[in-house]
Amino acid sequence: xNQAKVEKLVSRLRYNVGPxxxxxxxxxxxxxxxxxxxxTLTAVIxxxxxxxxYARADETRGYVERLISEALRHGPEHVETMELANFWIxxxxxVHKLFKVLVPRYQNYTTSFTxxxxxxxxxxxxxxxxxxxxxxGNIYPTVEQSNPHxxxxxxxxxxDAARKEYRMEKYKEIAANMNF
Amino acid sequence: MFVPGTLFNVVSRSVSTSxxxxxxxxxxxxxxxxxxxxxxxxxxxxxxxxxxxxYSKTGVGYIGDRVLVAIKGEKKKGILxxxxxxxxxxxxxxDSNNVVLIDDSGTPLGTRIHVPIPHILRTIMRKNTHSKxxxxxxxxxxxxxxx
Amino acid sequence: MTxxxxxWCQKTWQNLALAKVLGKEPKTFSTLVQLKxxxxxxxxxxxxxxxxxxxxxPSLGNYRLVYPEFLPDPNPLFRNGIREKLERMDMLNxxxxxxxxxxxxxxxxxxxxxxxxxxxxxxxxxGICILREGCGLRSSFLLRNVVNGEGVxxxxxxxxxxxxxxxxxxxxxxxxxxxxxxxxxxxxxxTFPFDMEIEAKISESIPVNDIKIxxxxxxxxQRWERYNLKGVKEIVVNERRQKKxxxxxxxxxxxxxxxxxxxxxxxxxxxxxxxxxxxKLNELEIQKNIxxxxxxxxxxxxxxxxxx
Numbered sequence: 057x058n059q060a061k062v063e064k065l066v067s068r069l070r071y072n073v074g075p076x077x078x079x080x081x082x083x084x085x086x087x088x089x090x091x092x093x094x095x096t097l098t099a100v101i102x103x104x105x106x107x108x109x110y111a112r113a114d115e116t117r118g119y120v121e122r123l124i125s126e127a128l129r130h131g132p133e134h135v136e137t138m139e140l141a142n143f144w145i146x147x148x149x150x151v152h153k154l155f156k157v158l159v160p161r162y163q164n165y166t167t168s169f170t171x172x173x174x175x176x177x178x179x180x181x182x183x184x185x186x187x188x189x190x191x192x193g194n195i196y197p198t199v200e201q202s203n204p205h206x207x208x209x210x211x212x213x214x215x216d217a218a219r220k221e222y223r224m225e226k227y228k229e230i231a232a233n234m235n236f
Numbered sequence: 237m238f239v240p241g242t243l244f245n246v247v248s249r250s251v252s253t254s255x256x257x258x259x260x261x262x263x264x265x266x267x268x269x270x271x272x273x274x275x276x277x278x279x280x281x282x283x284x285x286x287x288x289x290x291y292s293k294t295g296v297g298y299i300g301d302r303v304l305v306a307i308k309g310e311k312k313k314g315i316l317x318x319x320x321x322x323x324x325x326x327x328x329x330x331d332s333n334n335v336v337l338i339d340d341s342g343t344p345l346g347t348r349i350h351v352p353i354p355h356i357l358r359t360i361m362r363k364n365t366h367s368k369x370x371x372x373x374x375x376x377x378x379x380x381x382x383x
Numbered sequence: 384m385t386x387x388x389x390x391w392c393q394k395t396w397q398n399l400a401l402a403k404v405l406g407k408e409p410k411t412f413s414t415l416v417q418l419k420x421x422x423x424x425x426x427x428x429x430x431x432x433x434x435x436x437x438x439x440x441p442s443l444g445n446y447r448l449v450y451p452e453f454l455p456d457p458n459p460l461f462r463n464g465i466r467e468k469l470e471r472m473d474m475l476n477x478x479x480x481x482x483x484x485x486x487x488x489x490x491x492x493x494x495x496x497x498x499x500x501x502x503x504x505x506x507x508x509x510g511i512c513i514l515r516e517g518c519g520l521r522s523s524f525l526l527r528n529v530v531n532g533e534g535v536x537x538x539x540x541x542x543x544x545x546x547x548x549x550x551x552x553x554x555x556x557x558x559x560x561x562x563x564x565x566x567x568x569x570x571x572x573x574t575f576p577f578d579m580e581i582e583a584k585i586s587e588s589i590p591v592n593d594i595k596i597x598x599x600x601x602x603x604x605q606r607w608e609r610y611n612l613k614g615v616k617e618i619v620v621n622e623r624r625q626k627k628x629x630x631x632x633x634x635x636x637x638x639x640x641x642x643x644x645x646x647x648x649x650x651x652x653x654x655x656x657x658x659x660x661x662x663k664l665n666e667l668e669i670q671k672n673i674x675x676x677x678x679x680x681x682x683x684x685x686x687x688x689x690x691x
Contacts, residue, residue, distance in 0.1 A: 057461060059518050060454040060648045062447040068649035075459045077641060087635055122640035143638045318533070325523065325543065326496060328508075331534030331566065351533040355500040382501070383508065383535050 067125045069118065070168040078115045093119050096189075098146040100170070101153060105190035105199075107175055113187040117170050119144065120191075124169045127159050161193050168192070173199050258321040260287055260297030266305060266335040269317065270346030270378070275337050278307050285312070285335070299323070300360030305335065312337050312345070315361075315375060317353050328354050328383050342370030344378055353379040446657045449485050450664065451515070452522035452541060453656060454648045470519040471656070475663045477542045482671050483549055488512055489557030489592060491575055492526055494539055495548040508537050509552065509577045513562035527565055529574040534566065552579045556591045558613035567603040568596045583679060 082088030096116040099106050106113075123144055130137040132155040141151045162169050175186040188199055206212065260266070264287045268275030278285055285307035290297040297303050297316050305314050314337045318330035330351070337345040342365070353376070361372040447454065453474065455467045477483075486492055491511050498506035510526030513536075517523050522541045527534065539546065552575075565573045572594075597616040598607060608618045608628045620628075636642065648656075657664075 057456050057517050057519065057521050058458065059451055059516055059522070060457045061643075061646045062451050062454070064643055064647060065447075065650045065653075066644055066647055068651045069644065073641075073644070075645075077645070086633065086639075090635055090639065118641045118644070122644055126640070140638060140640070143635075144640075323538065325538050325540050326498065326545070327537070329536045329538070334533075350531060352530040352535060355498055355506060357500075359500045381531050383506075383530055383537075 066122070067129055069121045069125065070166075071117070071121065071170075071172075073118060074114070078111055080112060080115060094144055094146055097123070097144055098150060100189055100191065101145060101150050101158070102147065104194040105188065105196055107186060107188050110174070110185035110187040113172060113189040117172055117189060120170050120189075121168060123154070124158055124162055127154055128162060131155070131159075158191070165192070260290060260301070260303065260316060260319065260333060261295060262288060262290070264297075264333065266303070266314070266316075267332045268307070268314075268337060269334040269349055269351045270336045270344055271348045271350065272337050272345035274308055274310065274312065275346065281308075283308070285314075287335075299327070299354065300357055300364065302364075303335065305337070307337070313340065314338060315372065317349070317357060317375075318351065327356055328352075336375055338370075338372070338375065340370065342372045342374060344375050347378055349375075349379045352381040352383040355382050358382075443654070443657055443661060446661075446664070447653055448487075450657075450660075452518050453660060454518060454653060455656075456518050457646055457648055467519065467656075468659075471660055473520055474542060475660060475667075477544075478667055479663070481546065481549070482667070482674065483541065484551040484554075484671070486512060486524075486549075486551045486554065487556045487589065488515055488560060488562060489555055490551055491553040491579065492524070493548075493550040493552055493579070494526065494537075494546060495550075496539070496543070496546045498545075505547070507577070509575055509579060510535075510537070511562065511565070511573060511575060513565055513573075527562075527573050528577075529570045532570065534570060534573065536566075550581060553582050554589060556589055558591070558593055562614070563605070564596070564598065564607055564610075564612060564615055567598050567605075567607065569599060572596050580682075581678070 080089045080092050082092060084091070092112070093116050096106070096108065096112060097119055100116065100120055123140065126137050126140060132138060138151075141154055142148075145151050145154065158169075169192055171190050171192055173188040173190075175188045177183045177186060190196075190199070202209075207216070265284045266287055267284055268279055275285075285305040287297065287303045288306045288311070289304035291302040291304070292298075299316055299319055301316050303314050303316060305312055314335040316333070317336050318328070318332070318334035320330060320333050323329045334351055336349060339345060358373075358376055361376055365372050453471060455462060489512065491509070493507060493509045495505065495507045497504055508526060508528070510528035512524050513527045514525040515522070516525075520540075520542050523538060524541060525536055525538050527536045529535070594614065595616045596614055598618065601620070606624070606628070607615065608620045608624060609631055611632075612618075
């Protein structure tokens with residue numbers, strides 16, 4: 057049973073954080089792992105939606121969330137936060153985007169700042185699990201498109217009921233008109 | 237080629253190259269903490285005694301266990317009165333592995349112990365003493381300070 | 384007869400408290416958003432405001448530093464909401480019987496405890512706290528002192544029922560989180576007299592003792608050059624060990640955001656925990672302060688009479 061470290065205060069992340077960090081395969085060990093994550097994190101902030109391997113996406117997601125939450129907490133004047141942003145974001149113009157675009161966007165969010173979708177595997181090829189990682193509130197059309205023909209949607213249920221009623225009326229009419 | 241090798245040997249002999257062992261096993265160096273002649277002489281010479289046997293079923297010595305030590309070419313019995321290894325709560329842990337030399341009847345060879353002795357040793361020594369065998373409680377009488 | 388009735392009362396009270404806990408528990412299992420909406424519906428504005436004040440007030444802010452053992456283990460594999468709550472209640476019950484002072488690593492403590500092996504069945508140890516570890520009822524601390532030229536360390540559980548009294552003789556912090564390097568430092572740096580008296584508290588903030596300690600020559604119990612210690616003078620090791628330490632250094636670890644997150648409890652959760660125990664802890668603190676002031680007054684009086 058370890059004591060929690062109490063020097064730094066952090067905000068709670070609004071997604072299910074895994075108990076252990078993933079070991080992204082790298083010869084340089086944990087330093088190389090962070091370098092890999094840095095690349096992905098920069099891409100996420102730049103393009104706002106990317107498709108990549110699931111493990112790497114899920115791992116990067118935490119870092120993106122944490123960086124945004126730190127920026128929200130302390131703002132650009134805080135030296136340590138600026139240092140963090142400087143370390144994590146490879147392209148320096150994106151640091152401005154973090155503080156000037158993303159922070160105002162997520163000011164009143166009660167959900168997570170990012171979203172992770174399962175993506176289909178590439179066929180033919182190896183069946184790696186793939187994912188789409190995106191920042192919420194981006195300009196692109198949504199990834200999850202609802203099927204308008206799903207029968208449990210409300211309008212479909214209503215239409216079904218109307219159809220049934222019409223048919224029942226028709227049957228009654230036929231029965232009434234029948235002559236034996 | 238020969239000279240550096242011997243030089244290295246001479247230098248390395250004064251330095252312990254083995255890793256820290258937190259258990260008292262055979263060949264562990266101990267520190268004699270009473271004022272017995274032989275113990276004092278061995279510690280002054282810089283040749284602390286080695287444990288050559290632990291009188292227990294596991295062969296690992298814990299606090300209050302009897303050990304056989306090789307000291308200045310002789311075999312003497314001793315009692316472990318303070319250990320470096322992590323102890324239970326409220327039992328003190330010491331910076332060195334301390335031993336007090338005794339003879340076969342449990343009488344200490346020295347007349348004073350110059351380091352503190354844990355209180356729990358009273359209970360252990362009393363438990364180890366049998367009416368017909370050796371009397372280990374004499375060791376408690378020569379202690380100067382209990383912690 | 385009175386004994387029996389008192390026992391019965393305590394038992395029923397405990398059962399009631401348990402029932403309360405179990406009643407509250409399903410709420411904690413629900414999601415965060417739901418909880419928030421519930422509160423918004425239940426509480427009116429004024430209550431919400433007071434809650435905010437509670438959370439933002441500086442006293443609750445430094446509770447995490449004063450009572451770190453009330454926070455659970457950050458590892459989710461060891462988490463269990465019900466157990467944590469029950470443990471917190473037990474800790475408060477223990478604290479209402481025994482006044483445990485505020486202390487940090489580097490403070491000097493005196494612990495009086497009942498020891499079945501000692502002569503008067505009571506034992507006392509004074510020493511500098513060099514380590515605080517564990518959480519909940521298992522939290523413990525390690526005291527170090529030098530007695531008759533021999534370094535002695537004793538490990539105590541904070542909520543041990545055998546402990547009769549804990550006094551903080553000198554309240555201060557050091558530059559490091561653990562002072563285990565005192566084992567390899569000259570003995571005078573960990574020597575404290577057993578008849579030390581409680582020092583009068585001067586300032587409101589906890590003083591940080593920025594003493595730099597020289598280490599003994601090698602061999603050491605640990606490779607201190609690898610630990611990035613702030614409270615040690617200069618560490619002199621050979622080139623090979625320096626190179627190895629440089630190769631094993633992890634300067635990027637402070638940027639690892641998820642590592643810091645997984646090692647700590649988030650602020651929202653801390654506030655939930657401390658708002659649970661806030662009223663009881665505050666009461667106990669007030670009592671402690673009164674007792675301390677009384678003690679100080681008595682000591683001043685006695686010293687005056689002595690000088691006269």
